[in-house]
Amino acid sequence: MHEDKDHRRRTRYTLSETEHGQAWGVCAEVDGLFGEPQRGTYELFGWVPETEVHDWVGNRVWLVPDDDPLEPWLLQDAESLGQPLGTDSLVLTGLDDYEGPPEGHRGCFRVHDGRRWVGSCREFTRILPPEQSAPPLVLRGLAQGDQLRAALLKGTRRALDLEQAVLEIRDDQGEPLTDRLLWGRVSAWRPSSFGTDLIDLELDGQFFTPVSQYAQSIWERWLAGPPDNQGAWADLDTRRRWAWLDLVRERACRRTHRDSSPGHAYELDGQHITDEPGLYLALGEAVNGPGGYFGGCLAALDDCLGGTFGYTAPATLIWRNAATARAHLSHRLTPDGEPYDLFAEVLDVLAEGGMHVTLV
Incomplete structure (x- = not known):
């Protein structure tokens, strides 16, 4: 088990080309993943x-x-x-x-x-901000694929332009978590201290959007594996709840879900639904357990109710402490500033999707 975990960590990051999905290489660490995006x-x-x-x-x-x-x-x-x-x-x-x-x-x-x-x-x-050189994205201890090895041996500007690539990221259990698109232009490479035949590959950071620094602690929690208990997000402020929800959604899109049988009864503890991300995080865990996903906006919630996200209509939902969500979500504004009731709209979408809700 220890060896398996070490192996999974060594292959946490996979750099792949997007056209055919072929891997350029795998590594355990990436420098430059977190930073401040251009704002x-x-x-x-x-x-x-x-x-x-x-x-x-x-x-x-x-x-x-x-x-x-x-x-x-x-x-x-x-x-x-x-x-x-x-x-x-x-x-x-x-x-x-x-x-x-x-x-x-x-x-x-x-x-x-x-x-x-x-x-x-x-x-x-x-x-307009002053022009600044973006820090590079460095893949440390990279085990090269044959295609990358050939490109580095050739060494021409054209060969070192890997074009559009994706950095696929897995958690410590080896499960897909998320990915990041980038334009892979090699700026340098050198032998790595991580082991023989491994390299540290440096990519031009001008073509990569880092994850905001405030979200790093959220990512580190998810890289260790999904939460074991519901409500692990409850103590986060709204900004970090959004970051948590982003990872919940991205992880869910990379997994297959076993839909429950019709007539299933769900229970939602609404005591922490004090903002919009809290609403969708609580709904996701009510349907799919700790770290579960069941929509991140009204349109996505409607899609989830259609199946393949752990739910089959009809079903029932007991929503406890519903007054908390009603107090915090009933007065919202559309993009053009028109008032609407998000709490009521969520109930309408659930009802249309075959979810009978009892508010407690």
């Missing part, structure tokens, strides 16, 4: 707060323009850098993979975090 920075001029703005603003922060033709603009995992001295501005940073308002737009925006209105501004500008 967009925005200065909101004429900031008028409607509530207190904390350092972490929210997982999904929406800028809703007054101009009707424009769609709301999403800033993910948004942080506040505060108000620069002598200005009426607020500076926000976040992951902004989505296309924002047109360049040079000078209209007013109102800002909300999905729960409440945070404030408004008369216009904004994007602050």
